[in-house]
Amino acid sequence: MSSSSSTSAPRSSRTSSPASSGAGCHENATPRDEPMNTSDTTHPGDPWAGTELPRHIVRDAAGAPVLTHALSTREGRPWADLAWRIPHVDATHCADVLLAALRGWALSTDDEALAGALIARGARVVRHAHSYSRDLRAAPAPVAWSTPETPGGYQLTAVNRSAEALAPLLLKAYPPGHPDHSGWTPEEARNEVARILAGELLGPLLPCSGLALEGDTVVGACLVTLREGSPPHGGPWVIEVYRNPAPRYAGLGAALLRRALWLSTQAELPALSLVVSDGNPARRVYERLGFQHVGSSRTLELPT
Numbered sequence: 001m002s003s004s005s006s007t008s009a010p011r012s013s014r015t016s017s018p019a020s021s022g023a024g025c026h027e028n029a030t031p032r033d034e035p036m037n038t039s040d041t042t043h044p045g046d047p048w049a050g051t052e053l054p055r056h057i058v059r060d061a062a063g064a065p066v067l068t069h070a071l072s073t074r075e076g077r078p079w080a081d082l083a084w085r086i087p088h089v090d091a092t093h094c095a096d097v098l099l100a101a102l103r104g105w106a107l108s109t110d111d112e113a114l115a116g117a118l119i120a121r122g123a124r125v126v127r128h129a130h131s132y133s134r135d136l137r138a139a140p141a142p143v144a145w146s147t148p149e150t151p152g153g154y155q156l157t158a159v160n161r162s163a164e165a166l167a168p169l170l171l172k173a174y175p176p177g178h179p180d181h182s183g184w185t186p187e188e189a190r191n192e193v194a195r196i197l198a199g200e201l202l203g204p205l206l207p208c209s210g211l212a213l214e215g216d217t218v219v220g221a222c223l224v225t226l227r228e229g230s231p232p233h234g235g236p237w238v239i240e241v242y243r244n245p246a247p248r249y250a251g252l253g254a255a256l257l258r259r260a261l262w263l264s265t266q267a268e269l270p271a272l273s274l275v276v277s278d279g280n281p282a283r284r285v286y287e288r289l290g291f292q293h294v295g296s297s298r299t300l301e302l303p304t
């Protein structure tokens, strides 16, 4: 989960994958104010209309709407997130319109037919991801999670360390071969963590975020922010969770998540959500902790 987070999860879920963007539980999204090549209204039946994010419409040369989406920026590119093809618009026609109207953009969608048509026309898949959410109103965290056991008795605390202390572990947790390996330099990793801590990436850091400490050393982190939009595809969001990869720390990530779920329940947050890249075994940890799969999507880069 790192880099800006938006996963386009279909109606039934959402995420982003960092072949090129170091990201774990999110993609690095920066909301955009100015629509490009799109108009800013919505369309009847749009399943994403309830996300509280402004929707934009892309039209073909005849002025007929072909697609709606939320607008942000991903790694410097304009990004059509949560893209939804208008019913009865042929996927190939939609793809042809998008390649002309959104040249060089990123686009996330759960629409397999549209993704396939875009890929056939030269779009590159940069992430295939799955969205998860635990509804804390329907399924509050149990009291036992107020003091989760940790594998080696490590101390779980609030986030009381700087980006400098958290960043080296972030690089260690996403080694080459990990589906979310970023290829970041230490400086880039530090900047990423600094932006998360400062609330610059996906909303302000929430107090249910936590660290695992071994003495004075950070051996795990769970960073939760308040994304724009509402659950399960916005709202309280696990933007990062990672631990020291050495086997003796196994279970530490789940302990930090239990703590976050408990504190979120106490704070009356509606849900905790996240996105995980396809192929990341962390997915099973989330399922064991009661996160429900709410959708899957692909993020594509459209040719310039």
Ligand SMILES: CC(C)(COP(=O)(O)OP(=O)(O)OC[C@H]1O[C@@H](n2cnc3c(N)ncnc32)[C@H](O)[C@@H]1OP(=O)(O)O)[C@@H](O)C(=O)NCCC(=O)NCCS
Binding pocket: 001, 002, 024, 025, 026, 173, 174, 180, 241, 242, 243, 244, 249, 250, 251, 252, 253, 254, 255, 275, 276, 277, 280, 281, 282, 284, 285
């Ligand atoms: C996600 C994470 C915090 C979970 O921590 P945890 O609760 O301690 O859980 P573990 O890492 O022990 O186990 C998670 C699963 O990954 C598997 N796993 C862990 N390390 C692995 C490795 N190097 N290679 C393959 N599988 C691995 C475990 O066997 C386990 O699978 P299981 O559920 O079938 O038993 C931790 O795996 C991590 O830091 N991963 C790297 C960063 C990451 O991917 N973060 C999540 C982004 S969405």
